[in-house]
Amino acid sequence: MTIPSIPLNTGATIPQLGLGTWPLDDAEVADAVAAAAALGYRHIDTATRYGNEAGVGEGIRRTGIPREEFFVTTKLDGEFQGGDRAIGGLEAALDRMGLDYVDLLLMHWPLPQRGLFVDTWRTFEKLHADGRARAIGVSNFRTEHLDTLLAETSIVPAVNQIQLNPHVTRPAQRAYDAEHGIVTESWSPLGGQGARVLDEPVVQRLAERLGRTPAQVVLRWHVQQGLVAIPKSASPERMRDNLAIFDFELADADLAELATLSKGPDAGVDSNVEGH
Secondary structure, three states, X not given: XXXXXXEOOOOOEEEOEOEEOOOOOHHHHHHHHXXXXXXXXXXXXXXXXXXXXXXXXXXXXXXXXXXXXXXEEEEEOHHHOOOOHHHHHHHXXXXXXXXXXXXXXXXXXXXXXXXXXXXXXHHHHHHHHOOOEOOEEEEOOOHHXXXXXXXXXXOOOOEEEEEOEOOEOOHHHHHHHHHOOOEEEEEOOOOOOOOOHXXXXXXXXHXXXXXXXXXXXXXXXXXXXXOEEOOEOOOHHXXXXXXXXXXXXXXXXXXXXXXXXXXXXXXXXXXXXXXX
């Protein structure tokens, strides 16, 4: 299975479906990465905060697949904001993974109350310039945080990774990202713990009618709108199911039904605290 890619503003591309790795530990994630790669996954998403970067690197090495075929993302959290701390943060992350570079480095949260995300972004720009981060982006940023970055720094983020699923639809944020050439990436695309998107009667009904799983219906909702999705799974069977979304389409009527699941454009979203 070849997963479609979409363009980044760097000229590179990002696979539209990836493997999320939170909250797997090193041993679990090494097995998961190896299993996912055998199925055709090449996009792996981790973070220093997850504590599993070493396992991600081990899983990649275990595959025997050349490094350049993978798209690896990691994220630096609040500990690495300000004062060029991100330089040491990425160096340590690369050392744990056994890699020379990441394809995408994200600032995990804006934490606007600290007033450090602009300074941190300037450090990210240095890491991009020296090649250790092939692309740089943000996570959990709102439009007002991005406005500040665009006004005060040089590089437009390549990606904004945000909480997004049929319950939390974020239309204004997605439109802003698209207008500025920023790819929107969905974390917890299936709804996360307790969200129960997959149990919604609308999703169940569509899955039955289309002969698909509820997860396939929801992931198709993401990719059909030009989003990047990174569902987490340690199960090769679920990984295989999640991959089987590129041979069918949701009709406009299906999308309209799924739109009724929104609990508000920004339900449950908080950029001021450190979360996923």
